[in-house]
Amino acid sequence: MKTNxxxxxxxxxxxxxxxxxxxxxxxxLNCASDEWAAFFNLDYHMAIGKQLFDVIDExxxxxxxxxxxxxxxxxECFLQTTLTGNxxxxxxxxxxxxxxxxxxxxxxxIIQVEDVSNRVLxxxxxxxxxxxxxxQSEISKVGTWEYDLDSExxxxxxxxxxxxxxxxxxxxxIDKAINFYKQGHDxxxxxxxxxxxxxxxxxxxxxxxxxxxxxxxxxxxxxxKPFYKDGKISxxxxxxxxxxxxxxxxxxxxxxEKLLRTLIDNIPLNIFIKDKDSKKVLVNKAExxxxxxxxxxxxxxxxxxxxxxxxxxxxxxxxxxxxxKTQKPILKKRTINVKKxxxxxxxxxxxxxxxxxxxxxxxxxxxxxxxxxVIQKEDQLRxxxxxxxxxxxxxxxxxxxxxxxxxxxxxNFSMLLDFLVNEKEASERKRIMDMLxxxxxxxxxxxxxxxxxxxxxTDVNLEKKSLNLNENxxxxxxxxxxxxxxxxxxxxxxxxxxxxxxxxPAYMESIILNLxxxxxxxxxxxxxxxxxxxxxxxxxxxxxxxxxxxxxIDLDKYGQKLFGMYKTFHNNKDARGIGLYIVxxxxxxxxxxITVKSEVEKGSTFSVYFNDxx
Amino acid sequence: MTKIxxxxxxxxxxxxxxxxxxxxxxxxxxxxxxEFHNGQTALNALIHAMExxxxxxxxxxxxxxxxxxxxxxxxEEFLRLPIDKKIIIxxxxxxxxxxxxxxxHYYKDRTDHLVIxxxxxxxxxxxxxxxxxxxxx
Numbered sequence: 001m002k003t004n005x006x007x008x009x010x011x012x013x014x015x016x017x018x019x020x021x022x023x024x025x026x027x028x029l030n031c032a033s034d035e036w037a038a039f040f041n042l043d044y045h046m047a048i049g050k051q052l053f054d055v056i057d058e059x060x061x062x063x064x065x066x067x068x069x070x071x072x073x074x075x076e077c078f079l080q081t082t083l084t085g086n087x088x089x090x091x092x093x094x095x096x097x098x099x100x101x102x103x104x105x106x107x108x109x110i111i112q113v114e115d116v117s118n119r120v121l122x123x124x125x126x127x128x129x130x131x132x133x134x135x136q137s138e139i140s141k142v143g144t145w146e147y148d149l150d151s152e153x154x155x156x157x158x159x160x161x162x163x164x165x166x167x168x169x170x171x172x173x174i175d176k177a178i179n180f181y182k183q184g185h186d187x188x189x190x191x192x193x194x195x196x197x198x199x200x201x202x203x204x205x206x207x208x209x210x211x212x213x214x215x216x217x218x219x220x221x222x223x224x225k226p227f228y229k230d231g232k233i234s235x236x237x238x239x240x241x242x243x244x245x246x247x248x249x250x251x252x253x254x255x256x257e258k259l260l261r262t263l264i265d266n267i268p269l270n271i272f273i274k275d276k277d278s279k280k281v282l283v284n285k286a287e288x289x290x291x292x293x294x295x296x297x298x299x300x301x302x303x304x305x306x307x308x309x310x311x312x313x314x315x316x317x318x319x320x321x322x323x324x325k326t327q328k329p330i331l332k333k334r335t336i337n338v339k340k341x342x343x344x345x346x347x348x349x350x351x352x353x354x355x356x357x358x359x360x361x362x363x364x365x366x367x368x369x370x371x372x373x374v375i376q377k378e379d380q381l382r383x384x385x386x387x388x389x390x391x392x393x394x395x396x397x398x399x400x401x402x403x404x405x406x407x408x409x410x411x412n413f414s415m416l417l418d419f420l421v422n423e424k425e426a427s428e429r430k431r432i433m434d435m436l437x438x439x440x441x442x443x444x445x446x447x448x449x450x451x452x453x454x455x456x457x458t459d460v461n462l463e464k465k466s467l468n469l470n471e472n473x474x475x476x477x478x479x480x481x482x483x484x485x486x487x488x489x490x491x492x493x494x495x496x497x498x499x500x501x502x503x504x505p506a507y508m509e510s511i512i513l514n515l516x517x518x519x520x521x522x523x524x525x526x527x528x529x530x531x532x533x534x535x536x537x538x539x540x541x542x543x544x545x546x547x548x549x550x551x552x553i554d555l556d557k558y559g560q561k562l563f564g565m566y567k568t569f570h571n572n573k574d575a576r577g578i579g580l581y582i583v584x585x586x587x588x589x590x591x592x593x594i595t596v597k598s599e600v601e602k603g604s605t606f607s608v609y610f611n612d613x614x
Numbered sequence: 615m616t617k618i619x620x621x622x623x624x625x626x627x628x629x630x631x632x633x634x635x636x637x638x639x640x641x642x643x644x645x646x647x648x649e650f651h652n653g654q655t656a657l658n659a660l661i662h663a664m665e666x667x668x669x670x671x672x673x674x675x676x677x678x679x680x681x682x683x684x685x686x687x688x689x690e691e692f693l694r695l696p697i698d699k700k701i702i703i704x705x706x707x708x709x710x711x712x713x714x715x716x717x718x719h720y721y722k723d724r725t726d727h728l729v730i731x732x733x734x735x736x737x738x739x740x741x742x743x744x745x746x747x748x749x750x751x
Contacts, residue, residue: 400711404679408708411734412629418737419636435629577681 014044019115022099024108025071027052039092039113063094063111070096070109079116091120134158141242147174148235149198156240163220163242165212182209182217190222197236201226207243219247270347270368273354278303278320281363290345290370309338319351324361327353335368346372402450409443449578456585462504464590464614469499469535469544476512487520488528495535501542501610507586514579515606519548524601540612541592547605553598562596583608618672620646624656624688625677625706633736634675634706641739652680653688660695670697678707678714686717693725701727708734 010031013020019039021032029052037044040056047055058064066076077095093116099108137143143160147153154172161170164180178194181187186208193204203225210218224238264271265285273282283291283299291299291307304313319330329352338344347368354363416439420432473493477484484491501508516531523529532547553562563584564577587594591611598604621644623634631649638647648671650656656674663670678685685705692703705718710733722729 400709404709404711407710408627408679408734411708412627412633415633415735415737416629418735419633435632439629 010048019113021052021111022108023052023067023111025106027067027109029055030108036111036113039115063096066094066096067109067111070098071106073098073106079120089117090115091117143240144238145177145240146235146237147177149233160240163212163218163240164210165214165216170213180210180212182211186210193222193224194236197224197226198233201233207247218242219244268369270366270370272366272368273363274303274320274366275363276324276361278317278364287368291339307339309340309342312336312338320364323351323353323364327355327361329353334371345370346375398453405446405450406443409439409446412439452578452582453585456507456582456589462507462589464502464504466500467503467505467508468497469501469542470495470497472508472512473533476509476516479513480516483517483520487523489520489531490528491516491531491533493533495533495544499535499537499542501544502612502614503590503610504586507590511583511586511608514583515546515608518579519546519550519604522550522604523548524550524603542610542612544608544610545605546608547603549603552600552602552604553596554600555596555598559596563594618642618644620644620648620669620671621673621675622648622650622656622660622671623675624650624653624680624685625675626651626680627677630677630706630734637736637739653683653685653691657683657688657691660692664695664697670699670701672699672701674701674703676703676705678705678709686721689721689729693721693727697727702730703727704730704732706732706734706736 013022013031013033016033017035019033019036021036022030024030029047029050031048032044034044036042037047042055052067053064056063060082061080066078070076075095075097077093080092080094082090082092093114095112095114097110097112098106099110101107137157137159141159141163143163144157145160146155148155152174154174154177156164156170156172156177158168161168164170166172174194178187178190181190189206190208193202193206196202197204203223205221205223208220208222210220212218219242221241221243222238223240224236226233227235227237229235267284268286269284270287270290271282271284272280272287275281279301280299280303281301283296288294288296288299293299299307304316307313308316315335319333323330329350331350332348333350335347335349336344337347348371349366349368352365352367353361354365356362413436416432416436420429420436423429423432470493473495477491519531520529527549530549532545534545534547536543536545553559555562563580584594587608587610591613593609595607595609596604597607621638621642623631623638625631625634635647635649638644648656648659650659653676660670662668676685676688683691685707689703707714715731718729718731722731
């Protein structure tokens with residue numbers, strides 16, 4: 001009966017799908033499943049009833065110890081490996097359990113083996129993958145996290161913990177995790193993002209700042225997304241990346257760019273960069289101001305042809321091409337830019353080749369300095385030098401005139417006195433005495449003339465006043481009334497009563513007096529003197545013209561000497577050669593000028609240019 | 615007394631004219647002393663003399679600063695005239711301007727006539743020896 005049951009059992013066991021075997025206390029193989037026999041490559045019938053270690057090589061399968069332990073009532077389970085016949089490593093799990101009879105006595109051991117090669121290989125693979133992932137996250141500094149909504153448990157990967165600077169055994173919670181974000185904007189943002197993800201399933205990927213456990217501020221790229229189970233969000237998963245270095249590098253670049261921009265915008269030079277086609281790719285504030293725009297975008301992409309006069313643009317384009325071709329800079333070249341509206345500005349321009357990393361020209365960097373002011377100053381200076389040179393020349397000329405004129409009188413005195421000393425005859429002595437008196441009068445006249453000239457030359461700060469031209473003409477006419485009447489002079493005054501000029505009153509009178517007197521003095525013998533007065537305004541200048549019908553002057557012959565001192569051109573005994581010299585000095589002292597047109601036998605026209613500026 | 619046929623005195627200053635004539639009267643025996651108040655009248659007279667076969671002067675006293683035509687302009691015109699006779703031109707001026715001296719050198723070297731430069735005042739004419747040797751050559 002017992003055997004029967006066992007036999008029946010044995011046959012049942014034989015059919016079990018697991019690899020299982022029963023041994024008695026003497027380790028004799030009582031029964032086994034076919035699977036078990038197959039596992040060890042045994043003939044079922046041959047094996048049953050044999051000593052276990054007679055059919056299984058103990059050196060390969062060190063089972064004795066666990067079996068002994070099992071027979072004492074313990075359960076054992078361990079992993080073993082063996083090489084199969086064709087050399088493949090095989091993993092199996094061995095579990096042994098005591099075999100009890102109905103009286104709960106241990107009558108043997110149950111041995112079960114399970115092929116776990118696949119599982120072990122999977123485990124290894126998984127471990128490898130895990131290692132790989134860890135390495136990867138180590139390198140890219142990308143950590144991961146997972147938040148289970150039901151359990152409210154949050155898991156951080158090692159890297160995530162490292163970024164937070166917390167120990168390995170740190171157990172985060174959702175609140176703790178959120179509190180790592182910097183208070184204010186960053187913490188509010190992450191709270192909202194997490195909330196939106198849970199409620200609406202929205203993903204996020206945002207740059208934020210955290211404060212680590214060690215109180216260091218770090219930039220992180222936090223990303224998260226919902227994980228659905230049965231159509232409901234069950235978990236949030238995401239990555240967590242330390243991007244502090246990137247952000248700092250980026251900030252540094254932005255900062256440098258800002259610095260550069262601030263620099264080029266505040267430097268008092270026009271700076272621009274042009275591409276190969278001379279299109280502007282960068283302009284600074286000074287350049288924008290010069291071109292009259294507030295936004296650089298209005299100029300970017302434009303060429304000089306869009307901004308300047310064609311001639312100017314041609315020259316500029318030529319320079320650009322030259323610089324790009326030769327890669328040699330043009331330095332401090334004087335240029336004149338004429339804008340579309342016709343306004344021109346003088347610049348000191350440098351153009352420097354803008355070179356690629358591979359050494360090829362990709363454009364031109366330009367720096368221009370507005371030197372209009374400097375040039376204006378230069379012009380003023382040059383004018384001043386010219387005026388000074390003219391003054392100097394005048395002075396030397398004057399010195400010669402003085403020395404010559406004084407000398408001629410003294411020479412006469414010497415000669416006459418020499419005659420007088422040696423002259424015995426009374427009548428001749430009387431004649432010489434008369435001549436001495438005459439010489440003395442001449443000397444007095446000369447000295448007076450010289451005084452008059454010196455007065456003009458020294459009165460550099462005479463104040464100009466606004467004077468009515470006609471009032472002054474009338475005054476001169478009254479003073480000369482006898483003289484004019486005597487010579488039957490006709491004066492036609494075409495000047496409007498409103499014409500005012502800026503002049504020194506004394507000079508004004510002297511100029512009109514001299515010119516009117518001259519017009520009469522050098523009258524034509526065949527006709528009565530006729531004088532036409534006129535005036536016209538031209539910007540800051542008033543031109544006063546006095547036209548006569550007198551003798552006229554051969555300007556080809558005398559033009560250069562006309563306004564010189566002691567130059568006379570007619571056989572006129574009243575001619576002193578001083579009037580026009582004084583007139584010219586007076587008008588020039590007032591910043592004006594005098595010119596003459598004349599035709600012999602027809603008459604002359606003198607034009608006086610009054611400078612109406614102070 | 616040296617004998618000279620014709621003398622021109624060109625000066626706009628009456629006193630100088632008087633002085634030169636007075637000195638000439640004492641030192642040179644001359645039939646004709648003509649006076650002119652500027653270069654133009656002197657030049658006209660000279661051309662008139664040449665055209666009509668009258669005698670041209672042997673000696674000319676020439677002032678520089680004169681109206682209408684000054685001494686240099688006269689000299690410029692005079693040196694162009696086809697005169698075979700060697701004439702003495704005595705520039706008589708109160709100018710001490712170096713540029714006048716330079717111009718004298720310029721004209722002096724351009725002509726066979728004898729051009730002399732003298733500063734005023736003059737007290738006597740000490741030309742006699744020069745005059746003799748010059749005219750003899």
